[in-house]
Amino acid sequence: MPRLYSLVLLLGGIAAAWLVIPRLQQFRLPTGWPGGQKKQEATPDPMVPELPPAKVQKTFRLAVWDVTPLDMVKASESGVLRAIAGVVRQFDITVLQGVDLRERAVLAAVMDTVREGDQYFSYVTVPEPLRLGLPRGSVIIFDLRAVEVDRSTVRMIESLGPRFRHVPLTAAFRARGVPPEQAFTFSVVSVHVDPFAVEEEMSLLDDVFRAVRDDGRGEDDVLLAGFFACGDRELKVALRNPDGVCVNPGFPTNIAGTESSTNIAFDGRATIEYTGRFGVIDLMRQYRLTAAQAQQVSQHLPVWAEFSVYEGGAP
Numbered sequence: 131m132p133r134l135y136s137l138v139l140l141l142g143g144i145a146a147a148w149l150v151i152p153r154l155q156q157f158r159l160p161t162g163w164p165g166g167q168k169k170q171e172a173t174p175d176p177m178v179p180e181l182p183p184a185k186v187q188k189t190f191r192l193a194v195w196d197v198t199p200l201d202m203v204k205a206s207e208s209g210v211l212r213a214i215a216g217v218v219r220q221f222d223i224t225v226l227q228g229v230d231l232r233e234r235a236v237l238a239a240v241m242d243t244v245r246e247g248d249q250y251f252s253y254v255t256v257p258e259p260l261r262l263g264l265p266r267g268s269v270i271i272f273d274l275r276a277v278e279v280d281r282s283t284v285r286m287i288e289s290l291g292p293r294f295r296h297v298p299l300t301a302a303f304r305a306r307g308v309p310p311e312q313a314f315t316f317s318v319v320s321v322h323v324d325p326f327a328v329e330e331e332m333s334l335l336d337d338v339f340r341a342v343r344d345d346g347r348g349e350d351d352v353l354l355a356g357f358f359a360c361g362d363r364e365l366k367v368a369l370r371n372p373d374g375v376c377v378n379p380g381f382p383t384n385i386a387g388t389e390s391s392t393n394i395a396f397d398g399r400a401t402i403e404y405t406g407r408f409g410v411i412d413l414m415r416q417y418r419l420t421a422a423q424a425q426q427v428s429q430h431l432p433v434w435a436e437f438s439v440y441e442g443g444a445p
Contacts, residue, residue: 198228222276
């Protein structure tokens with residue numbers, strides 16, 4: 131009897147394993163990458179999509195756009211979401227700022243419209259939107275064929291939160307389409323400076339940079355993307371880094387052409403993957419809009435920069 135009982139238990143264990151193992155293989159667990167910590171999860175996140183085949187490209191483009199305020203009232207206006215989606219689909223990563231995150235229908239409407247033209251776009255955003263001091267926050271939308279995100283790194287920089295009206299959001303990415311050990315890894319930080327507290331919040335910009343660079347992952351490529359409420363000269367001073375780079379050297383970034391407040395900044399000594407190519411999208415010219423029509427979408431213009439998919443630049 132003891133032997134028969136042991137045999138039954140053994141056969142039962144094999145049958146259970148047979149049922150469980152194929153189900154586990156359906157999920158793609160996070161792998162981590164050099165310079166980061168490998169995330170271990172007991173159960174996979176069903177909201178994390180499988181990665182499609184990678185794009186074959188030598189560079190990727192990152193854009194940032196302040197669409198404040200993107201709420202349901204604005205989203206319901208004719209053509210607004212299609213214009214936003216049209217811009218987003220031009221880039222591999224887009225930092226979209228000023229989105230109403232407490233009303234989840236807004237984000238759902240944005241992503242549904244983006245995916246009408248391309249199903250391979252995903253996003254990350256603030257983990258707990260109900261904790262935002264303001265209803266509006268940032269969403270980082272990206273093409274799964276071009277980059278992958280380490281979802282364990284998606285966070286708000288809480289240590290600086292009380293001093294920022296819009297708490298910075300950060301996430302770590304890795305370029306796809308090349309061997310993982312050769313791929314460019316980097317952190318994106320969405321920074322939205324309050325126009326009524328420019329001096330105070332800009333004085334914290336180097337703290338934001340260091341909070342991400344020195345978080346223990348060993349990642350020195352930190353891309354600050356956002357609305358800084360000042361020009362590139364003031365931005366460079368705020369970086370407190372003689373090697374600081376601002377991709378936009380002063381081109382207007384609002385419909386009225388009166389300010390140059392949107393930019394992408396980083397340590398030029400570390401981020402040598404920057405190709406030197408950048409641009410500001412002219413919404414009126416691209417979509418044949420009047421100034422009034424363009425302002426219905428946003429008063430601000432998207433700014434983009436190009437980077438190599440290879441760590442250290444093209445091989």
